[in-house]
Amino acid sequence: xxxxxxxxxxxxxEGGREEEAPPEAxxxxxxLLTSPQQTEAAAERILLRGIFEIGRDSCDVVLSExxxxxxxxxPERPAGDSxxxxxxxxxxxxxxxIFSVKLKRRWSVKQQRSGTLLGITLFICxxxxxxxxxxxTLDLINLSEDHCDIWFRQFKKILAGFPNxxxxxxxxxxxQSHKKEATQVYYxxxxxxxxxxxxxxxxxxxxxxxxxxxxxxxxxxxxxxxxIMGHVQLVDVCTFSTAGKLLRFGFxxxxxxxGRTLALAEKYRWMSPNQRRDFAVVKxxxxxxAEDCEISFLPFNSSDDVQERRAQGSPKxxxxxxxxxxxxxxxxVSIMAIPCLCSVAPRGLAPNTRLNNGSxxxxxxxxxSRPEFIKHLKRYAGVKNQFNFPxxxxxxxxxxxxxxxxxxxxxxxxxxxxxxxSENCFPWNVxxxxxxxxxxxxxxxxxxxxxxxxxxxxxxxxxxxxSNCF
Numbered sequence: 105x106x107x108x109x110x111x112x113x114x115x116x117x118e119g120g121r122e123e124e125a126p127p128e129a130x131x132x133x134x135x136l137l138t139s140p141q142q143t144e145a146a147a148e149r150i151l152l153r154g155i156f157e158i159g160r161d162s163c164d165v166v167l168s169e170x171x172x173x174x175x176x177x178x179p180e181r182p183a184g185d186s187x188x189x190x191x192x193x194x195x196x197x198x199x200x201x202i203f204s205v206k207l208k209r210r211w212s213v214k215q216q217r218s219g220t221l222l223g224i225t226l227f228i229c230x231x232x233x234x235x236x237x238x239x240x241t242l243d244l245i246n247l248s249e250d251h252c253d254i255w256f257r258q259f260k261k262i263l264a265g266f267p268n269x270x271x272x273x274x275x276x277x278x279x280q281s282h283k284k285e286a287t288q289v290y291y292x293x294x295x296x297x298x299x300x301x302x303x304x305x306x307x308x309x310x311x312x313x314x315x316x317x318x319x320x321x322x323x324x325x326x327x328x329x330x331x332i333m334g335h336v337q338l339v340d341v342c343t344f345s346t347a348g349k350l351l352r353f354g355f356x357x358x359x360x361x362x363g364r365t366l367a368l369a370e371k372y373r374w375m376s377p378n379q380r381r382d383f384a385v386v387k388x389x390x391x392x393x394a395e396d397c398e399i400s401f402l403p404f405n406s407s408d409d410v411q412e413r414r415a416q417g418s419p420k421x422x423x424x425x426x427x428x429x430x431x432x433x434x435x436x437v438s439i440m441a442i443p444c445l446c447s448v449a450p451r452g453l454a455p456n457t458r459l460n461n462g463s464x465x466x467x468x469x470x471x472x473s474r475p476e477f478i479k480h481l482k483r484y485a486g487v488k489n490q491f492n493f494p495x496x497x498x499x500x501x502x503x504x505x506x507x508x509x510x511x512x513x514x515x516x517x518x519x520x521x522x523x524x525x526s527e528n529c530f531p532w533n534v535x536x537x538x539x540x541x542x543x544x545x546x547x548x549x550x551x552x553x554x555x556x557x558x559x560x561x562x563x564x565x566x567x568x569x570x571s572n573c574f
Contacts, residue, residue, distance in 0.1 A: 157245035268334030338552035363531035394433035394471040433471035462551040
């Protein structure tokens with residue numbers, strides 16, 4: 105921020121004692137007592153008070169237990185002057201939005217050690233539109249070493265008091281050639297922010313990570329700031345098993361069209377991710393086929409006592425729980441424990457579920473014509489209800505069992521050259537990873553099993569994202 109030297113600055117009190125606000129300064133003008141935030145501010149205990157230059161104005165700065173507040177210092181004017189009230193409008197930032205503090209210095213070639221002290225720089229996390237976060241700075245300019253030292257130590261003490269903020273992280277990067285862009289983004293944007301926040305990192309290779317549904321946007325800076333700020337969300341997790349054998353943990357799965365599309369895309373990894381996805385979708389639609397399945401599911405019971413019992417880890421279903429079964433020809437079966445936001449479905453593949461509500465969305469598309477199924481897929485890219493079709497059924501469930509009844513798997517090796525999928529296995533798309541299983545798959549929800557870094561997601565109903573697959 106611009107800086108110019110000012111005289112007659114207020115230095116820190118000797119011995120580091122807190123500066124008491126004078127009686128006339130403690131009285132807050134009635135014009136400012138119009139919001140709960142300002143009323144609450146008046147009751148907060150003041151930790152420090154002093155004068156700093158912010159922007160080009162000398163400001164009266166107050167550090168309380170929850171916020172940093174400042175207002176420009178103006179010459180005295182007649183009481184009730186509206187221009188005076190406007191110029192002296194108070195600004196503030198909450199301390200929970202500060203993630204780092206540094207001493208601001210000016211360096212020159214001749215200086216061997218530390219440069220000339222200019223003041224303190226606060227690094228802040230700001231909220232933007234559509235769930236995005238950005239990092240910003242606030243410069244508190246004051247040339248007094250003692251004054252800045254007391255404030256700096258106080259800020260460091262406050263930042264150390266946030267328990268959810270990590271001290272170190274293990275970073276997983278995918279070394280595959282098509283992920284080089286992600287690696288470059290990490291070293292150019294993510295790592296500098298983590299170092300700025302004092303977080304030690306250990307970089308290794310590699311796996312995919314859950315991000316979009318936690319943050320609402322596929323924005324790397326937003327994801328990084330959620331980690332730095334210690335924004336933690338409890339998330340529901342599913343187990344996938346067959347014949348009593350655990351296959352993996354996950355958050356979402358697709359069987360039928362979704363699984364077959366991913367299996368096709370895996371054969372063309374030399375393409376870019378978007379090209380590979382679009383090509384696989386078109387090719388799967390060209391050979392659209394239904395799977396003969398039997399689907400059993402346990403409907404979601406939202407009663408408080410049942411949910412409390414399951415949240416505490418009760419391993420077996422209640423004796424009164426009633427399983428339901430449907431069977432027939434299905435083009436696609438989706439089981440989602442999270443909304444599954446993505447570029448082609450800005451509202452989510454399962455917009456009615458949440459990250460930790462203790463239920464899964466079971467979405468079934470029965471056999472229909474290709475044009476009707478394409479209409480259903482195109483609805484995901486807009487704001488219309490993608491489930492408003494006679495062949496689409498939705499259920500809120502806790503457990504699901506999918507039992508394919510075909511004699512052969514989802515692929516015939518003779519239909520595709522160099523087919524890698526086994527003839528007797530059915531392809532599943534689990535969190536974007538290909539899983540091949542020959543028999544029944546049992547999906548069970550485990551409420552709030554893990555904690556992940558992320559924020560509260562707001563619904564975005566005006567997104568203009570569209571799919572270019574059709």
